[in-house]
Amino acid sequence: MIKQFFLICSGVDQDLIKDCSNGEQNKYAGIGATVFFTALMAAIAGSYALYTVFDNVYTAIFFGLIWGLLIFNLDRFIVSTIKKREKKSQEFIQVLPRLLLAMIIAVVISKPLELKIFEKEINQVLLTKKNQMTLDNKTQIAQQFTPEIQNLQSEINGLKEEITQKETETNNLYETYIAEAEGREGTKKIGKGPVYKEKRQKHDASLKELSELKQLNSEKITTKENAIAALIQQQKDTETNTQPIISNFDGLMARIEALNQLPWLPSFFIFLLFLAIETAPIFTKLISHKGEYDYKQENQESQVKSWIQQQVDQRNKIASTDIDLNTKIYEDLKSEEELYAYKQKIATDLMKLQADTFFQNQKNIL
Template sequence: MLKQFFILCSGADTDILNDCSMGEQNKYAGIGATVFFTAVMATIAASYALFTVFDNLYASLFFGVIWGLLIFNLDRYIVSTIKKRDNILDEILQATPRLFLALIIAIVISKPLELKIFEKEINQVLLEQKNDLTLANQNQIAEQFNPKIATLESEISGLNAQVDLKEAEVNALYDTYISEAEGTAGTNLFGKGPVYKEKRDKHDAGLAELQQLKSDTKTKIEAIETQKATLQADYASNVETSQPIIDNFDGLMARITALGELPWLPSFFIFLLFLAIETSPIIAKLLAPKGEFDYKLEDQETAIKTWSMQKIAERKLLLKTDNTINNRVYNEIADEEEVMNYKRKHARTLMQNQADAFLKQQKGIL
């Protein structure tokens, strides 16, 4: 039962193959098994590749089975159309386009399986790429907010500088009136005289201005800090919003690109393995000598071809003979008096009818 199924997969004519030897049947069962298991591998590969796209198990399995059946049908067609010829060059020319098709199928099948086999290494490459993308994304977003934040910080520094300058001025006034009271500067008179009072009043006025300046500056800085906090919150929100896009950067195309970052030799050997599997039925049929099945198939095909050519030749000969006979018959009766009189009678009648019709038309015009 299993052997019959694999023979069916090989695309061989079962009616002819059933009359062949067991060795011939086993050969085509082996070819059919290769076709079948190649389709199974294609189903697995397509299901995994589609799962990375749809992220849905049932949809991936459904379309994976459809793809596997398509590959099965193509492989079965390729193998079944390879016919043994008496000339090896004719066989190679016959197989060349099918080998190119098998090459394409091998690439399509092997690539998703390579993604699965090297999944851990690909994940590592994707992690590094995601980290680079995260940093680049943060820097790109920061370029939109950093100039505004820097301007606000510059404003805060300017306000603080004004306070510091005013505070230094007040401190200098303080030192002036204290020195005046101690008699170490100014009038050099010890005690709190009129000059001391003047300098003290100037200091107190400056101190009041300093307190007011600090109060106003504090209010302004708080408003600026609020703006700065809003910008920083917007920056964090933009980073948080865009981060899921980077986290989901692990689709099929991203994985194929990441696979290209890995050493090529292991991936190349996996491709060669599937190429060997895909082309093995074709190569086996090319290398194998003509077998019992090939001779019987050729006998059946040539019998039909010969019979068709014979019927075509008979039709051509029949047409040629019939034309020859008709020509001889018409030539023989062409000179008979009876035929001439019959034709003359009907020609006279035809001419009379034409004359009557012309006369009737002319009367109608008048």
Template sequence: MLKRFFILCSGADADILDSCSSGEQNKYAGIGATVFFTAVMAFVAASYALYTVFDNYFGAVFFGLVWGLLIFNLDRFIVSTIRKKESFLDEFLQASPRLILAIIIAVVISKPLELKIFEKEIDRVLLEQKNDLTLANKEQIAIQYTPAIAAIDAEINSLKEEVSTKETEVNNLYETYIAEAEGRKGTERIGKGPVYKEKREKHDAALAALVTLKKTNNDKIIGLETQKNELALAYENQIVNSQPIIDNFDGLMARVTALNELPWLPSFFIFLLFLAIETSPIFAKLLSPKGEYDFKLEDIEGEVKTWVTQKESQRRIVLDTDHTINDRVYSDLTEEEELYAYKKKIAREMMKKQQDAFYKRQTGIL
């Protein structure tokens, strides 16, 4: 039962193989088994690749099954259409387009399985890339907010500097009127005279202005600090909102790119393995000598070709004979007076009717 199934997979004619030896049947069963297991590997590879894209088991399995059946049909077609010829060069030229197709199929099958085999190494590369993307993302977002925050900080420092300058001025005025009262500066008279009162009033006015300035600038600083906090919160929210995009940076293309970052030699050998599996049925047919099945198939095809050629030749002869007979029949008819008189009568009546119709038409126009 299993042997019959693999023969079916090989694309060989089961009826012809039934009349062949067991060795010939085993050869084609082996070719069919290779075709079948290649399709199984294609199903597994496609299912994994599609799962990384859609993240859904049922969809991945369904489309993976469709892909596996497609590869099975292509491989079966490739193997079944190769015919043994007298020259190996002719056979190779016949199989060259199929070999190119087999190489393409091997690449498509091997790549998803490479992604699965080197999954841990790919995850490490993706982690490094995600970390780099996270840092780059923070820097890009910071570029949007840093100038505004820096401008707010500069304005806050300017307001604080204004208050500090005013405090220095008030302290100097305080020192001035105290020195005047102690007689150390100014009039150098001890006591609270008119000059002292004048300097005291100047200090008090500056102190009142300092209190007002402190309150005004403090309110402005509180507003600016609120704006600064809002900008910092918006910066953090934008980082949080964009981080899931970076965390989900593990799709099929990202994994293929990460795979290319790994050493190429192991991946290349896996590709060679699948290339050997995919092309082995073709090379098996190319390298094996003509077997019993090939001779019988060639005999059947030759018989059909001969029969078709014979029928085509017979149809051509029948057609030529029919043309010759028709020529003789019509040649004999041209010599019959009765047929001539009848056609002459018909022609005369037809000409009369045409003339009458022409006359009526011209009369109507006039």
């Protein structure tokens, strides 16, 4: 039963192969087994590749099976259409386009399996990329918020500097009227005279202005600090919202790019393995000698070709004979007086009718 299944996979004519020797059947069963297992590997590879796209097991398996059936049909078609010829050069020319198609299929099958085999190494490459992308993302987001935060901080520093300058001015006025009272500066008289009172009034006025300035600037500073805090929180929220995009950077294309950054030799050997598997049935038929099945198939095709040629030749002769008969018949009719007189009468009646019609039209016009 298994042998019969593999014979079906090889694409041979079941009516021809059942009468062949056991060795001939085993040869084609081996070819069919190669076709089947290649399609099975294609289904597994396709399922894994589609799982990285859809992230759903059932969807990936469903489309993976369809992909495997497609590869199975292509391989079966490639193998079944290779015919043994009298000359090896003819066979080689026949095989060239099929080899090209087999190489394409081998690449398509091997790539998803390479992604699975080197999954850990690919994850490491992707992790490095994600970390770099996270840093770049934070830098780009910071470039959007940093100028505004710096402007607000500069304004806060300016307000604080304004308070500091006013405090320095007020302290200087304080030192001035104290020095006046102690007789160290100004009039050099100890006591609280008119000059002292004048300087004290200036200090008190400055102190009042300082208090008002502190209150006003404190409100402005608080407002600006709240604005800075809001901008910083907005920056953090933006980083948080964009991080899932970076975390999900592990799709099919990203993994293929990561695979290309790994050493090429292991990947190349895996490709060669699948290329050998994919082209094995083709080379098996190419290098094998003409067998019993090939002769029977050639005999069957020859019978059909001969029968078709006979049918075409028969139809051509029938058509040629019919043309010759028609030619002779019409040649004989040329000498028939009765037919000549009949056609002459019809032509005369037709010309009379045309003349009467022309006369009637001219009469109506006049």
